[in-house]
Amino acid sequence: MPKVNLHKRDYLDNIDQDFANPEFIDKLAPKFHSSDLRVNRSPYLTERNVNYRWKALGNEECRRQLLDPHTQEQMALYSKNIEFFVGTLKMPVGTAGPLRVNGLFAQGDYQVPLATTEAALVASYNRGANLITASGGASAMLLNEGVTRTPGFAFKSLIEAGQFVAWLVTQFDHFKVLAESTTSHGKLSDINVNIEGNHVYLVFEYLTGDASGQNMVTIATNVVFDYILAHSPIDPDYAFLDGNLSGDKKANSQTLRSVRGKKVTAEVTIPEELVQKYLHTTPKKMAQFGQMTTVGGALSGTIGINAHYANALAALYIACGQDAACVAESAIGMTRMEVTDEGQLYASVTLPNLMVGTVGGGTGLPSQKACLDLLGLHGNGKSQALAEVAATLCLAGELSIVGAFCAGHFSRAHHKLAR
Template identity: 40%
Template sequence: MRDDIRIPRSKENDYTPEMATERRKFIEAKTGEPMTLTGQYTIDTGVLPGNIENFIGICQMPVGVAGPLRINGEDAQGDFYIPLATTEGTLVASYSRGMRVITESGGVTTTVVEQYMQRAPAFLFDNAREARAFGEWVKENFDNIKAAAESTTSVGKLKHIHQWSVAKSRYLRFNYTTGDAAGQNMVGKATLMACEWIKRNYPGGANYLLSGNMDTDKKHSHLNMLHSRGKRVIAELTVKKEVLKAIMGVDTKMLAKATVLANTGALMAGAAYNGPHAANGIASLFIATGQDEANVVESHAGLFTHELQDNGDIYLAVTLPSLICATFGGGTALPTQRECLNMLGCVGKGKANKFAEIVAATVLAGDISLGCAVIAGDWVSSHDQLGRNR
């Protein structure tokens, strides 16, 4: 590559403010844009290795706060103020309104049911019977495979391996727990070690591809709805009819009817989520707290459930079967992201489940608010008032 088109880099230290300045000057020379505001930041660039390459500056995004949100979880307990990074007007106000409904109804109960992270290699044989025999051998040698995988990590634990035969291939899906980390890189390394052990020890050897794409990394899949990738977390509460009427101006019976219509529409469309908008709250909270934003595509899928009670109150629940989040690793240690995690009390060991409960509770608040706004007719008017740059 010609030197005049190569992005400037330093072999000694590529994360200094001087190198960022040099690259902005390079971009200005090539595009005419000086990137002046992008180059204004307060963080120490020494914290960036492992999070970015060819650093030129900071993309500043507004962060608002919604709440209070009362959570009666196993790990998240109390009233929380939720940081949401977004450029969509009305979003923070809407989530705050839903949180008020939850809080005045006594709070949302949150439960992490299970949690796994996967890597799914594919093994290739000469025919289907060989692939089937290999699958049986894997079952018989699980303990040795587990030991090989866990030799790469002090945190990750291999729990079980799902298997499928297709033609002359055998797909394996390794399921790990990963502590407070999301764990994609952790389980990739562990599975590589396990596959190499299999290759050395399986009679006649075994050829494999480390990912046969059944891990569905950064992609939604129905498989993840059934076999959780990340954390399967449920947020549920019974909303009092008086609270919903007073705050939202909506009757619980009308909300129940509207939810049936919405369920049918989502079914016809083949939507990954049948509630109003799980991705909004997840994306905003993910960006604010340094999560891998691409995981929104897996994390937002789920089920919104309702049941009208005999006394007119309404039971509502959000089930997120593949919420991929972390309180350790990735962008969670960056300065502003760490501040947002800290305001949630989610910094330190053993806080990943707490954070997952907060995310699910936030999604439910947003669904209550938007669902009621559509019924009450103030969905468009709210966006017109708060969501337009005039």
């Protein structure tokens, strides 16, 4: 006989009884009275608009915290990054390092700024970074680049879809000119065609230079999309600029084998004595942990296998002005740990979805630019290096957390540092 969750059953029983209560029904009913909490006079950042919003919000203590004098002095710098501005949020920032990266683009030791409110996080990455550095550094390699946007088109039949594709494949050179007319940095590198019945999905893939590039590829693809609707010999019944095939800001399996953003792999080989010194465990036990959790990940339906890429990437993205929502896709990847013939620990990470940039977006804001400057990675020509640093940072975190579980220190560290 299957087990019954008694707490859940009682809760549902209570809801069933509450639906007979008029007060319960009234709580869920629509409310159409006007709101006194109207603060959005205009989305634009001007001193007059900001003052209007705070007058409407009416909380002076909150205003002092969010709109401090330093923020007021720099207020104009935020005008292209946010609407309905009311102030800035202060996040604690720590650094983990030195993290030694032997990459194609990132070379040297880095102190990596991490913005987080989670105790024990920076300490964990700092430990992993120091272990990697003591082992001579991690080798890191940028494997591929590409940012996608995926329009979708619906037709009456498969025949019409096929006729549309037959015309479409003759237009790439013209599409490339149209797309690249909208940007001085983006390059349309490929268009893949996916037919699903009477639906056609197009995967537009771009190189975006040193920008993360999501807005760039949206604007470029929209120009081509409008051209297709105006000139296609077969009119679609309906069409949309994105058909949800890009994997934008959501976990997805298709880019696990390809790329969205920047695909990077990093590896390190660590002598047994250093594993013992820094992690208080053995290579064998860490490899066993990897085997068990790989099976556990498969049982849970996890996309990719890793311990906690999201911790590193969220803290790094927030500190360095990246789009933090991209962690949803960027935190997918593969971690492996094996024991070598010499008894050393081999560890590697592969992340195919690193959405990072060193120009544009939030990278030019005062605090975020300062964090990129700490890394020496702000501006043109630095995004590939940032991606290699990000992957190596994830490797540091994997080593540290797996070591903590193997040594029985995971709960103890959180108890000590979080209290």
